[in-house]
Amino acid sequence: MYKINWVRVLLGGLVAAVILFLTDGFFHERVVSADWKALYAGLGSAEPQENAVSLVYFAIFELGRGFISIYLYSLMRSCCGPGPKTAALAGLVAWIAFSVTGPAQFIPLGFYSHALWIKVGAFQLVTSIIAAIAGAALYREI
Secondary structure (H helix, E strand, O other): OOOOOHHHHHHHHHHHHHHHHHHHHHHHHHHOHHHHHHHHHHHOOOOOOOOHHHHHHHHHHHHHHHHHHHHHHHHHHHHHOOOHHHHHHHHHHHHHHHHHHHHHOOOOOOOOOHHHHHHHHHHHHHHHHHHHHHHHOOOOOO
8 A cells, every 4th residue: 555755745845845935036026026016006005015924924835835746746656657757747736726726816806917927827837847846856655
């Protein structure tokens, strides 16, 4: 019977989360910051103030993305085989759940623009796959 190596899921998930946290932080602060400013201006809302508490929320989100990616990888190994191909597929599934479908619900509410959704989605497709492959490289069965 197949047993999940939870220590390795946590370790790989943490590595994936760090990659996701750092790349997302750079992308949102340096590449799409103008998109966020335009979104807040369109909503008539002040931009959020940066503080340490905000980083905690972003870290929680990225930990979820990282852990789910590696957990999926650990489950998919039995049917798809171990390796980077399976890890990339796990990253793709997590990307669909976190980066495509999640933000899509906010577009009709005006909390997210189509342009921002496409830019963030395209960027996170690449980083989700890279992070999943990096985290999965640490996974070993019990």
